[in-house]
Amino acid sequence: MERSVTNYQCLSCNGPLHFVGESGMLECDYCGSKFSVEQIDQVYGKKEQTPPPTFEEKAETHWDLSGLSENWEGEEVKMRQYSCPSCGAQLLWEESTAASHCPYCGNPSVAPEQFGGMLRPDYVIPFELSPEEAKKALKEFYKGKKLLPKEFASGNRIDKLQGVYVPFWLYDGKAEADIHFLGTISSTRREGDYDVISTSYYDIHRVGAVPFERIPVDASVKMPDEYMDSLEPFDYGKIRPFSMSYLPGYLAERYGLSPKQCMKRADSRAQNTARDVLRSDVRGFGSVSVKSESIYLDRGKVSYALLPVYILNTKYDGKDYLFAMNGQTGKFVGDLPVSKKKYWTYFLSVFAGVTAVIGTALTVFL
Amino acid sequence: MKKIIIRASVLVLVLTLIIGMFSINAFADENKRQYVYDPAYLLTDEEYADLNDLAAEISEKYQCAVHFVTDDDPSLNLDNIQMYAEDLYLSSPALGWGESKDGFMLVLGTAERCYWLLAYGPYGNYALTDYGKDWMSENFLSHFADDDWYGGFRTYITDCDYVLSCAAEGKPVDIYYDEDIGPEGYGMAGIAGLIASFITCTVLKSKMRNVNMATRAENYLDTSNVEILYRYDQYLYTDVDRVRRETDNDDDSRGGTTVNSRGFSGKGGSF
Numbered sequence: 001m002e003r004s005v006t007n008y009q010c011l012s013c014n015g016p017l018h019f020v021g022e023s024g025m026l027e028c029d030y031c032g033s034k035f036s037v038e039q040i041d042q043v044y045g046k047k048e049q050t051p052p053p054t055f056e057e058k059a060e061t062h063w064d065l066s067g068l069s070e071n072w073e074g075e076e077v078k079m080r081q082y083s084c085p086s087c088g089a090q091l092l093w094e095e096s097t098a099a100s101h102c103p104y105c106g107n108p109s110v111a112p113e114q115f116g117g118m119l120r121p122d123y124v125i126p127f128e129l130s131p132e133e134a135k136k137a138l139k140e141f142y143k144g145k146k147l148l149p150k151e152f153a154s155g156n157r158i159d160k161l162q163g164v165y166v167p168f169w170l171y172d173g174k175a176e177a178d179i180h181f182l183g184t185i186s187s188t189r190r191e192g193d194y195d196v197i198s199t200s201y202y203d204i205h206r207v208g209a210v211p212f213e214r215i216p217v218d219a220s221v222k223m224p225d226e227y228m229d230s231l232e233p234f235d236y237g238k239i240r241p242f243s244m245s246y247l248p249g250y251l252a253e254r255y256g257l258s259p260k261q262c263m264k265r266a267d268s269r270a271q272n273t274a275r276d277v278l279r280s281d282v283r284g285f286g287s288v289s290v291k292s293e294s295i296y297l298d299r300g301k302v303s304y305a306l307l308p309v310y311i312l313n314t315k316y317d318g319k320d321y322l323f324a325m326n327g328q329t330g331k332f333v334g335d336l337p338v339s340k341k342k343y344w345t346y347f348l349s350v351f352a353g354v355t356a357v358i359g360t361a362l363t364v365f366l
Numbered sequence: 367m368k369k370i371i372i373r374a375s376v377l378v379l380v381l382t383l384i385i386g387m388f389s390i391n392a393f394a395d396e397n398k399r400q401y402v403y404d405p406a407y408l409l410t411d412e413e414y415a416d417l418n419d420l421a422a423e424i425s426e427k428y429q430c431a432v433h434f435v436t437d438d439d440p441s442l443n444l445d446n447i448q449m450y451a452e453d454l455y456l457s458s459p460a461l462g463w464g465e466s467k468d469g470f471m472l473v474l475g476t477a478e479r480c481y482w483l484l485a486y487g488p489y490g491n492y493a494l495t496d497y498g499k500d501w502m503s504e505n506f507l508s509h510f511a512d513d514d515w516y517g518g519f520r521t522y523i524t525d526c527d528y529v530l531s532c533a534a535e536g537k538p539v540d541i542y543y544d545e546d547i548g549p550e551g552y553g554m555a556g557i558a559g560l561i562a563s564f565i566t567c568t569v570l571k572s573k574m575r576n577v578n579m580a581t582r583a584e585n586y587l588d589t590s591n592v593e594i595l596y597r598y599d600q601y602l603y604t605d606v607d608r609v610r611r612e613t614d615n616d617d618d619s620r621g622g623t624t625v626n627s628r629g630f631s632g633k634g635g636s637f
Binding site (some may be wrong): 022143145146147148183190191193194195196197198199200201202203204205206207208209210211212213214215222225226227229230232233266268269270272273274277278281333334335336337338343346347348349350351352353354355356358359362363 | 379461531551553555556558559560561563564566567570571573574575576577578579580581582583584585586588591592593594595596597598599600601602603604605606607609610611
């Protein structure tokens with residue numbers, strides 16, 4: 001089935017609009033006009049309620065289409081078909097894609113149905129940083145990395161840079177923890193030729209309530225969880241109620257994992273942190289270990305949010321390297337390649353230096 | 367204590383008389399000084415003369431006096447031999463070299479078969495370290511144990527020669543000075559090098575990645591509403607362990623010389 005996507009067009013010249021993080025407004029590529037999210041929401045909110053007729057209704061079906069199938073089942077990546085309202089091109093987007101560009105006319109497009117009903121996000125954190133800042137951050141990330149291959153750092157190695165609104169579930173809740181710790185206090189006194197070490201053991205009991213707000217768990221199937229975790233924290237002070245007007249110019253995904261599927265990760269993080277909070281209340285002991293614990297999670301509201309992430313891809317030595325930047329705070333994460341030559345040079349230099357110094361010291365001082 | 371002081375005074379008098387018999391200018395001319403004293407008559411005249419000549423030669427060469435004294439008084443024992451030796455050394459002008467009285471002295475109590483080896487003066491204490499005393503004692507005691515007095519004193523004097531020659535080169539006989547660090551030492555240095563390079567490279571490698579799964583949610587705590595509802599610490603029991611202390615004697619890796627408040631370093635025992 002063919003579906004429609006929305007191009008956000010300039011209210012002055014009908015040129016394509018895209019959201020610009022620095023200004024927080026939608027800007028026209030052609031006449032340079034700027035419009036606030038609220039202005040565009042007002043105009044497109046009405047349009048979305050009464051969708052315009054699509055090409056589908058006007059098309060005549062003279063060709064034999066009986067051999068074609070709309071059934072994508074069995075395919076590894078499920079696709080959806082859309083029609084570009086600017087140039088009429090037929091677009092095939094992955095099922096989870098909610099915003100992208102038309103590859104023919106380049107207009108940024110949004111698929112409103114991806115955010116309809118239950119799937120509609122509650123919040124969005126708009127991009128605040130530009131793609132250029134992401135490129136700069138990558139260069140900064142290279143600095144001080146002694147094992148980075150020279151060829152990797154030199155030149156522009158970015159194959160693809162894309163701003164993506166990644167779906168996250170935000171979990172509210174409270175952990176009620178009841179923990180018994182085993183604490184020790186040791187003292188040493190001297191008796192003749194002996195040190196007498198006394199170790200006293202204590203049962204330390206703490207009960208506490210530890211509330212959480214919006215623990216984020218990445219709901220995308222495509223994004224690696226460890227990358228998304230490493231981009232935290234996001235500044236929730238700048239979170240906004242969701243509007244599609246923030247999406248033009250970026251890729252956006254709908255969730256691929258349900259709140260239940262992601263729940264375990266939120267639970268584990270809440271439990272670990274509740275344990276840490278109670279542990280931090282135990283003071284004055286030399287060592288403390290958990291003896292027994294009971295942590296009950298009072299699970300609260302789950303919200304759906306799109307959070308801004310820049311994804312950068314590059315290839316080196318036949319291997320793909322992925323980097324990500326928090327589109328709001330600029331935090332940059334990724335794994336860099338290690339130069340074997342540099343690794344062994346450092347290894348052997350340190351080995352030779354330390355062996356020589358210690359060997360000399362043993363010879364001179366012993 | 368009083369008895370020791372009296373005995374030391376008497377011995378000083380005896381020593382002075384002996385020295386006077388051998389040379390009128392004993393104190394004026396260092397070349398004719400007496401270095402060894404044998405009131406217990408353990409040595410023959412020839413042995414005595416031979417050892418005194420040897421001690422004189424070494425003392426003059428290094429300007430650090432090498433003495434030994436024998437005594438057959440039955441009251442001299444392990445408890446008082448140190449005090450006796452130190453008092454004797456301080457009170458006798460014939461002992462030591464120069465104003466600082468640098469020197470070594472071995473006192474042998476033949477009745478109780480005990481000995482005390484001391485060093486005195488800045489150079490004496492520098493040259494004869496604690497380890498040096500251990501090493502020398504081991505060498506001469508094997509002779510005294512067999513009543514080989516001449517052999518023991520000769521070993522003592524020749525060892526003094528070696529110790530003073532090492533000190534003159536700036537390397538007093540001390541722990542490990544007399545041996546190479548050996549394959550074990552090089553092995554230790556190599557292992558330390560391997561560990562250091564492994565740690566360095568691991569740290570450098572860890573800087574190449576900063577991607578990790580989150581296990582905590584401390585950034586999302588509603589800190590104003592965190593409540594600790596119950597606190598109770600209960601004493602359970604106490605364990606007591608006794609561990610033997612490592613003393614200086616246990617630690618044979620230390621070098622140098624231990625000098626007491628009177629300026630002596632020494633070592634003694636029985637044979």
